Amino acid sequence: MEQGNPLIVERSNYRFEFAQILAPVMEEIEAVLLSGDYILSQHVSRFERAFADFIGCDHALGVNSGTDALVLALEALDIGSGDEVITVANTFHATALAIARTGAKTVLVDARINDFLMDVSQIEAAITPRTKAILPVHLFGLALDLTSIVELCQRHNLYLIEDCAQAAGAKVGGKRVGSIGNIGCFSFHPSKNLAAAGDAGMVTTSDAAIAHRVRGLRYFGQRERKVHSEFGYNSKTDAVQAIVLAHKLPFLDEWNELRHRQAERYRSELSDLQIAFQSSNFDEHHVYHLFQVQTSEREALRTYLVSRGIDAVVRYPCPIHLQPPFADLGYQRGEFPVAEHLADTTLCLPIRPDMNSKETEYVVGSVREFFADA
Ligand SMILES: *Cc1c(COP(=O)(O)O)cnc(C)c1O
Secondary structure, X not given: OOOOOOOOEOOOOHHHHHOOOHHHHXXXXXXXXXXXXXXXXHHHHHHHHHHHHHHOOOEEEEEOOHHHHHHHHHHHOOOOOOOEEEEEOOOOHHHHHHHHHOOOEEEEEOEOOOOOOEOHHHHXXXXXXXXXXXXXXXXXXXXXXXXXXXXXXXXXXXXXXXXXXXXXXXXXXXXXXXXXXXXXXXXXXXXXXXXXXXXXXXXXXXXXXXXXXXXXXXXXXXXXXXXXXXXXOEXXXXXXXXXXXXXXXXXXXXXXHHHHHHHHHHHHHOOOOOOEXXXXXXXXXXXXXXXXXXXXXXXXXXXXXXXXXXXXXXXXXXXXXXXXXXXXXXXXXXXXXXXXXXXXHEEEEOOOOXXXXXXXXXXXXXXXXXXXXX
């Protein structure tokens, strides 16, 4: 490697995402700016229709964020104080935060060491008479096979809510995530595979009654005009975000495929090193929101890569049960050993649809040099 002039390898490239769409996006945004039709509006319904069709469900409802999508989904199912919702200790904070926000109790199970996802085999033992829903997470872009959870939900009369924030477009069993459970929750935070120009989120469902309830909840609890049937939220997608998202959506499958190819290069060119990857059985399962490598040298590797201009980051260094606001759930360190181990040992290498060979070679070369020196 040349000295003194390292490449900078970033995690996102918004110029690339807008390359083919900037002119029509700006034209529509300009018209909206001058019309004053900023919130919800036809632009939002157009994107909701397109997203529902893309996911393969009947309804999609735009909200302020992925976190709100989860909160509104839970409330639409009447989940609150006295109820329990089962999720996984290895996830982004917002999954568990949303449950806590409704007043329900967050019940955790551990992750699996091979694919870093919810350990489905631990769910049944966590079910109590108060359990209302199971909330699995398609983490890092990898779709969790929900077959056995669907079966559990039927047997115990529970709802299934999918946290799809990191996996827009991923498929499992031929279906897109977000179309399998009762409700799917998506985030379009700028870091996600389908990125808005700010915060935005979406609730997907094929249940008309749930859709009706979410529509009211996002609009001050108003189910009919001027009648506030319940305390709702103010959580509506705005037109500017919907314009950006509607123009990007047609590219999502192609971008996910490019992420996949990038991941394959990392996997094959780093396969002989002392690092592990998130295992995945079928290509269509993984849309590689993040590319995780697992190594006991995590901190040293991160420092080394960052010093070489490579934007490697840790997601997430502290599992849910060890975060301060969840202390009163009473979980101890050691209770979810796999989630704790992953929190200590995983590192994300930069992955973008537009990464070029020079960048890939630079990241691969840097990781290899680190292990050669170690
Ligand atoms: C990003 C994310 C969320 C929250 O989405 P926001 O739009 O940031 O509120 C929820 N769950 C997971 C797994 C996420 O990655």
